[in-house]
Amino acid sequence: MMITFYIAAVLVGCIALxxxxxxxxxxxxxxxxRKLFRQMPLTASxxxxxxxxYAVVAIFAPIVAPYxxxxxxxxxxxxxxxxxxxxxxxxxxxxxxxxxLIYGARNTVGIALITAVLTFVLGATLGFLAATLGGWxxxxxxxxxxxxxxxxxxxxALLLITIVGQSTIxxxxxxAVLDSTxxxxxxxxxxxxxxxxxYIEAAKLRGETLPYLIFREILPNxxxxxxxxxxxxxxxxxxxxxxxxxxxxxxQPPLADWGSMVRDLxxxxxxASMNFSLALLPLLAAGAIALLTIAVNFVVDxxxxxxxxxxx
Amino acid sequence: MNSVIRIxxxxxxxxxxxxxxxxxxxxxAVELLPGDFAEERLGQAATPEAVAxxxxxxxxxxxxVTRYFQWLGAAIQGDFGVSFGNNLAVAGQIFGRFSNTLFxxxxxxxxxxxxxxxxxILAALYRNSIFDRVANVGTLASISxxxxxxxxxxxxxxxxxxxxxxxxxxxxxxxGFWHKIESSLLPALTLTxxxxxxxxxxxxxxxxxxxxxxxxEMARLKGVKPLRIxxxxxxxxxxxxxxxxxxxxxxxxxxGVVVVEVVFVYPGVGQLFVDSVKRxxxxxxxxxxxxxxxxxxxxxxxxxxxxxLSNPRLRHPK
Numbered sequence: 001m002m003i004t005f006y007i008a009a010v011l012v013g014c015i016a017l018x019x020x021x022x023x024x025x026x027x028x029x030x031x032x033x034r035k036l037f038r039q040m041p042l043t044a045s046x047x048x049x050x051x052x053x054y055a056v057v058a059i060f061a062p063i064v065a066p067y068x069x070x071x072x073x074x075x076x077x078x079x080x081x082x083x084x085x086x087x088x089x090x091x092x093x094x095x096x097x098x099x100x101l102i103y104g105a106r107n108t109v110g111i112a113l114i115t116a117v118l119t120f121v122l123g124a125t126l127g128f129l130a131a132t133l134g135g136w137x138x139x140x141x142x143x144x145x146x147x148x149x150x151x152x153x154x155x156x157a158l159l160l161i162t163i164v165g166q167s168t169i170x171x172x173x174x175x176a177v178l179d180s181t182x183x184x185x186x187x188x189x190x191x192x193x194x195x196x197x198x199y200i201e202a203a204k205l206r207g208e209t210l211p212y213l214i215f216r217e218i219l220p221n222x223x224x225x226x227x228x229x230x231x232x233x234x235x236x237x238x239x240x241x242x243x244x245x246x247x248x249x250x251x252q253p254p255l256a257d258w259g260s261m262v263r264d265l266x267x268x269x270x271x272a273s274m275n276f277s278l279a280l281l282p283l284l285a286a287g288a289i290a291l292l293t294i295a296v297n298f299v300v301d302x303x304x305x306x307x308x309x310x311x312x
Numbered sequence: 313m314n315s316v317i318r319i320x321x322x323x324x325x326x327x328x329x330x331x332x333x334x335x336x337x338x339x340x341a342v343e344l345l346p347g348d349f350a351e352e353r354l355g356q357a358a359t360p361e362a363v364a365x366x367x368x369x370x371x372x373x374x375x376x377v378t379r380y381f382q383w384l385g386a387a388i389q390g391d392f393g394v395s396f397g398n399n400l401a402v403a404g405q406i407f408g409r410f411s412n413t414l415f416x417x418x419x420x421x422x423x424x425x426x427x428x429x430x431x432x433i434l435a436a437l438y439r440n441s442i443f444d445r446v447a448n449v450g451t452l453a454s455i456s457x458x459x460x461x462x463x464x465x466x467x468x469x470x471x472x473x474x475x476x477x478x479x480x481x482x483x484x485x486x487x488g489f490w491h492k493i494e495s496s497l498l499p500a501l502t503l504t505x506x507x508x509x510x511x512x513x514x515x516x517x518x519x520x521x522x523x524x525x526x527x528x529e530m531a532r533l534k535g536v537k538p539l540r541i542x543x544x545x546x547x548x549x550x551x552x553x554x555x556x557x558x559x560x561x562x563x564x565x566x567x568g569v570v571v572v573e574v575v576f577v578y579p580g581v582g583q584l585f586v587d588s589v590k591r592x593x594x595x596x597x598x599x600x601x602x603x604x605x606x607x608x609x610x611x612x613x614x615x616x617x618x619x620x621l622s623n624p625r626l627r628h629p630k
Contacts (some may be wrong), residue, residue: 155604229417272472286461293456
């Protein structure tokens with residue numbers, strides 16, 4: 001009964017906060033941003049608020065966190081509130097969990113962002129290249145992508161990790177390559193429609209080079225669909241990294257990250273009936289992952305809705 | 313009718329070809345391994361003589377192409393080689409677990425498909441109502457959550473705080489059917505929550521897409537009731553995309569199953585797969601990969617064929 005009450009309180013709190021945030025956005029800022037906030041649904045303003053909070057925490061992690069990332073203390077396995085210096089308690093080897101959680105924002109989100117950017121650079125460049133050049137290069141790249149997409153992504157990533165060994169860099173590269181197949185498909189599909197335009201023909205007749213064609217002519221005209229796709233890809237990469245870390249083959253210690261925190265602390269859930277705050281620890285880390293993806297999805301959903309001009 | 317059979321045969325051939333290419337990748341990827349299968353297996357104890365002996369025993373002294381066909385031929389007959397970890401036959405380890413995984417997937421699908429279709433149709437019927445909004449936000453949230461978050465939430469509420477269901481799925485062969493269902497209900501519910509969201513959203517989108525067509529407007533002008541419009545006019549025409557969505561999401565279960573099996577210590581292929589990845593037990597990883605990929609391709613193929621069967625226009629490509 002108490003828990004239902006807590007959940008309701010948290011939900012109401014979220015709604016109130018995002019409402020307040022939207023009001024703030026409507027009154028402060030440039031006229032452009034004010035206009036944007038006026039049309040925004042509550043879910044989107046909630047998403048933007050959460051993303052901003054994550055960004056601040058991730059960037060200023062050393063200032064926000066009470067201790068150093070891998071600092072070890074005498075109190076081990078302390079439950080939340082047991083030792084006053086450690087708000088959320090400590091883990092098996094005595095690291096402060098609040099600190100780990102805050103640094104987790106930096107590592108997990110940062111690594112996901114790097115991977116997503118790599119995915120995009122790789123996928124979009126190859127996709128536009130295939131669209132511009134056509135012919136056998138297009139065939140070769142497209143068929144290669146088809147084959148890569150025939151194996152479920154997580155399974156393929158696990159196979160490749162077995163082969164090249166577990167390390168953070170390997171995981172980033174593997175996920176970037178596997179995920180770029182989706183971006184390639186989109187970039188190629190968008191690019192093919194742009195390549196047949198007259199201004200591309202004109203640029204070709206002017207004798208422009210291939211990089212100029214791709215980055216100065218095609219890219220600016222394909223930003224809108226690619227931007228929405230970037231949000232979705234980021235979510236996907238973020239969840240994949242969390243899953244791999246949770247399985248123990250993703251981000252490697254001593255880096256603090258949420259996926260491996262959930263795995264390490266999951267056992268505490270079984271003691272929730274005795275001390276509810278114990279169950280809070282793994283759920284906080286897992287919830288932090290869920291909250292960010294939900295927020296990004298809310299924003300992307302709104303952007304897609306706005307750009308498509310859908311009136312259902 | 314002949315054209316249908318021809319198209320299906322064509323698709324089946326294409327699926328087999330894809331599977332063949334995938335098997336080449338799975339085999340070839342291991343060839344890229346720095347060092348050698350034999351050294352990898354011996355680890356610290358890799359003296360030149362021992363490596364040479366193992367190479368001879370495993371047939372590694374033969375060229376890769378020969379070995380690939382030997383491996384493939386054996387795999388088709390159900391022989392996936394010998395595990396590095398415990399020297400047992402891989403096929404024997406996988407077989408029992410495979411039926412467990414299949415049981416879990418079927419159970420999840422049996423709950424998820426009717427649930428998703430019902431909510432999807434209701435959301436399309438009462439679109440822009442409060443029910444639709446709540447379903448929309450709820451499904452968006454459950455798509456975005458990692459599988460393990462959903463799993464631990466369910467464990468917290470249905471196993472720990474209210475001890476109704478077991479938190480660990482202890483499945484063994486001597487169990488009765490209902491007992492087995494009870495033990496695997498929590499993992500199945502986790503998968504259901506993750507998959508339902510996708511299916512429901514796509515069902516809703518498919519139906520709403522159709523509601524703009526002229527014949528629906530005609531039915532509305534005739535004074536047909538909204539529910540009847542959806543079940544009699546929209547649904548039969550939305551069947552193709554819906555079947556497609558269902559099959560694609562069942563394919564998605566394959567990825568979800570890996571994480572969920574680890575959370576619930578469910579004795580399935582996913583659990584074995586992850587353990588083998590950590591131990592770098594390459595024959596087991598290869599076999600699991602091949603099985604997952606085959607299931608994935610099969611489900612995608614089914615989606616393709618069902619779509620062609622339910623939409624005659626696809627049978628005559630321009």
